[in-house]
Amino acid sequence: MQHPILSVRNLVVEIPTRHGILRPVDQVSYDIHAGEILGVVGESGAGKSMTGNAVIGLLDRPARITSGEILLSGEPIHNKRPDELRRLRGKTMGMIFQDPLTSLNPLLTVGEQLTETIQEHLNVSNAEAQDRAVAALEEVGIPAARARINSYPHEFSGGMRQRVVIALALCAEPDLIIADEPTTALDVSVQAQIIALLKRLCRERGVAVMLVTHDMGVIAEAADRVAVMYAGRLAELGPVRDVLTTARHPYTSGLMASTPLASQGQKRLRQIPGSMPRLGNLPQGCAFSPRCEFAQDKCRANPTPHIQDGDGRAACWFPLSANSEQEVDA
């Protein structure tokens, strides 16, 4: 069987602090296949970005991976030495950050930044690196790429800069892209263009994309499957349509109910009572249980199992069925 491009197995990231050990990522598992976009959603502090940083090996100290596995095309990378990991970054996995205004070095031309990345990973001449840089810019839809290659980042608009960032992440032809809130800092019309670009690159190149966002609209638009994170744990994982329409985890269901939809008119939005617990103060059992309207003693006492259901799974003792979902909505 073909290995998934990225395979995360029971990943745990811990941060030792004076008040004990925090676990911003706790027992997270998922796969991303070639040509697939996995959306990772959750509130701030749910561990979305931390998972992405762990995969690419850019965790800020003192956060570190304490157990679990990360496999890139079947090969474990969580135990690689820093220098081996550096060679993989850019070459086999790339990353896109939130703010294109600050992701580019203001004092180097985009051409310089592209060619240095290309020449770091691919053994090519200066002239060929230059050609590849132009091709990379053309691929992400920058007009007159050959003329603009000597421009500095400040000479591009915000959306164009995010295209340059994507070109930089893709220029050494990685198999996996981790896009950490790639559209959050952009205005809505540009957001749609960037999402369309990511989808196109994913389809044409067969790149696997991990799309981290808190924007349900972006997930609905772009992702094939979606992983919902809550307090460092995976609450639910499944095909995007299933999760959006018939959520199994009460948290996901609450999240959907609190997302404004044009079709719902001016109905008052439902909200989930309370807020996500702090990492240092997690309840026993299911982390969502204090806010969950269906919670029972079993939920409060025992860690949740992952209930496999069709193509998806939910970390819940009493996953919602299609029927009970309707009850919740009523």
Next chain:
Amino acid sequence: MLAYIIRRIIQSIIVLLAVGFVAFAMFNFVGDPVDNMLGQERTQADIERLREQLGLDKPFIVQYWHFLEQAAQGNFGLSYRQGRPVADIISERLPATLELAFVSGLLALFGGIALGIFTAIRRRGISANVIMTLSLIGVSLPTFLIGVILIYVFSVELGWLPSFGRGEVVDIGGWSTGFLTVSGLKAMVLPAITLGLYQMTLIMRLVRTEMLEVLRMDYIRFARARGLREKSINFRHALKNTLVPVITITGLQLGSIIAFAIITETVFQWPGVGLLFINAVQFVDIPIMAAYLMMISVMFVGINLIVDMLYFAIDPRLRVDRSSGGH
């Protein structure tokens, strides 16, 4: 950019006019030069004649203009004490000061940048912390004390280096240089360290702070995410972004290296313009003081102008002309 440069040059001229006014005012308000120049046995007629000769009978504003006219041509009159043209005296002494300032400036700049980068990258290392602690001493000890300590250790106790003077100098077309003889180079070491140490620690701490700031930026993180080597990230991406503030401070510090060479030159009896100035103050030799003042301000203004030009060389965002901004 041209408009910017012209604006800066006009500003510089205004600054120089103001300094020139202060220098000129010294002649009028710090004692009467005629008293100093004529001996005890003077007649009223002598005084009148000299006043006329020096132009002191003319209105204030005319005198000021005359002073500026002469100063612009490098003519500051005769030294009261030595009776020779001030310009000649200063140009004899200037090479010594400029060579000293040049060496200590290089020491401060390269030493400061290198140590600053080192302490920023190895932030948690033992040696970086030792350097940071020692640098506090460099910042807080007064220059003359450093000079005296160096003399005590390296001249008195170890006897390696001379404690005063320039050593042998070679005269090349009116410029006396100490770079070409062994004794000249040896004599340079202690004064250069004394003069440069404070600036070096200042630049080092500045580079370290800026570097730590830049290393937290998104584009450094993105550079890491692209798999670039640490060497390239530190020196190509981070260092260049720290240079703009570093150049500002370094430029100003270079000016003060020349200006504050006075103390170092006094401690080491270095025959430069600083020592000349101190002696001139003792003898109320106003032409020399005025010329020194003008010379230092011209240097400061000139260095600032060069620093402003360097910004354009480093930061492309300043170069862009507004018509092709793109947004």
